[in-house]
Amino acid sequence: MVGTLGTPPAPAALAAKVRTLAPSMTRSMQRVAEAVAGDPAGCAALTVTGLAELTGTSEATVVRTARLLGYPGYRDLRLALAGLAAQQQSGRAPAITTDIAVDDPIADVVAKLAYDEQQTLADTAAGLDTVQLGAAVTALVAARRTDVYGVGASGLVAQDLTQKLLRIGLMAHAHSDPHLAVTNAVQLRAGDVAIAITHSGSTGDVIEPLRVAFERGATTVAITGRPDGPVTQYADHVLTTSTARESELRPAAMSSRTGQLLVVDCLFVGVAQRTYETAAPALSASYEALAHRHRP
Amino acid sequence: MVGTLGTPPAPAALAAKVRTLAPSMTRSMQRVAEAVAGDPAGCAALTVTGLAELTGTSEATVVRTARLLGYPGYRDLRLALAGLAAQQQSGRAPAITTDIAVDDPIADVVAKLAYDEQQTLADTAAGLDTVQLGAAVTALVAARRTDVYGVGASGLVAQDLTQKLLRIGLMAHAHSDPHLAVTNAVQLRAGDVAIAITHSGSTGDVIEPLRVAFERGATTVAITGRPDGPVTQYADHVLTTSTARESELRPAAMSSRTGQLLVVDCLFVGVAQRTYETAAPALSASYEALAHRHRP
DNA sequence: CACCGAGCCGAAAATATCTTTCAGTGGTGA
């Protein structure tokens, strides 16, 4: 299997893609990717050779990077870059973020966190493959039952998805316990759906049940920040989340969660649309049922 | 030798230029110019040879046309074309102003959801009282123990906060069970912290334990979308979340969650800043501890 | 410590693409 696939020559989501793929890049490729993400307009004006010199690498590396980013070659990356530059030009001024520091006043913390999460949402939305998403929705609608796997922070996202799906009448279960997850995965069969949520894409506790489900013939979906991670091996559909950069005070769990939740919401709304006849009454019913638990 | 000059490589005004210069073009060149102006995106995908074939002319003619339009050569025209296409693309009506409809294509759903959640983040950040936030952080740092109450969707937020605080060494517990919440609240005393999370601000199951904690002398915090709701009655500090509009396909639970999580993140980072000496090592330790659970 | 892959990297060959040259074509007016 080649580095990346299923990645359409994205127009706007380039910076996001650079960030998601950076971990799987070599040093030289990272330099190239960085240059490209940092100054799309400038790089669009350069030939392979020029960009290679600028980044202190070789033409081959530039081409390899372009490939990794999802383009057939440098030529196409360059076209995308030109488009991006034009967009930026006509668009708004770029907002600058510095990292959160230990001595940042609380107001700055709020602003930076909000900005980062907004960025994560925008990037994830831009980088989300709607075809894969649609396919996942279709599978969910038809599924006899749906299992969702996630541990740690992703476990909460799994629960969130499950709660939502249950509300509109789907048979969904979230599993945080790896053992139970696997034992339940064995019950799945063709037509059922298994969803694994893992930011790193390499969480064994989540991959294992997905593998089992995959081998049992269930339709498998991975929601991950690493479209090249091991988890995708057993995923029929991969939904990629983008993440803001992380730091000491801003652990991975935090930024990944935002993107994952967006994807989960999209799945939910997609399913609700397709099953509107039953979903709409179910939603208002659950709303009614809770009403009496609210004080006047 | 330069055919025309004084014409800078215009980005957007291409169609106009084509019209202006059309009279001075030969028949073949007009065909090329027309194709280019009519379908920038499509032409950007073609090589000289491709465009020549498409217009039934030769490469030379294509290059001549590019020159006439003010570009050094076809390569540059092509880049401009790509930029133009991108602009047109993004110029399309965002369609995000409307509510999510049953028959919205999946791509629109993604865009609308992302937009709404971004809006929620911006609004929440803008409306958050940093003084109250700071006070809540101070209380958390000093607390002997911290209880967090939340049911339904807010329950997951409560768990998220708890997970984070535990990671940096605070004694935090999340309670979704109203009975257990109350029985635990009784244990609290002055200096301890109780946090209630409820979007509606009137969820009895959450208000009740907060009331108990309040009466026991604990410092109480409410994270709610209704700063005038009953819950604030027993809250020393109120942190307000904003929410995007809701609708049939977009239940309250969805948009409220985003704002709540932002507040939770702010609390976490605030506490981590104040306890940096212990928080930083604790965070890296938890990171290390999980490393071996990831596959190569 | 020497050895052995595995993967990374860039120089240079191979290919594709773009640009230029140049001769053929058809129309035009004397």
Next chain:
DNA sequence: TCACCACTGAAAGATATTTTCGGCTCGGTG
């Protein structure tokens, strides 16, 4: 009819891109 001229495209020439291939470093191993 012929000379002229502008237009055009085929093909040669120049660049740019892609591929190949061998050297290289690094991490593990005997």
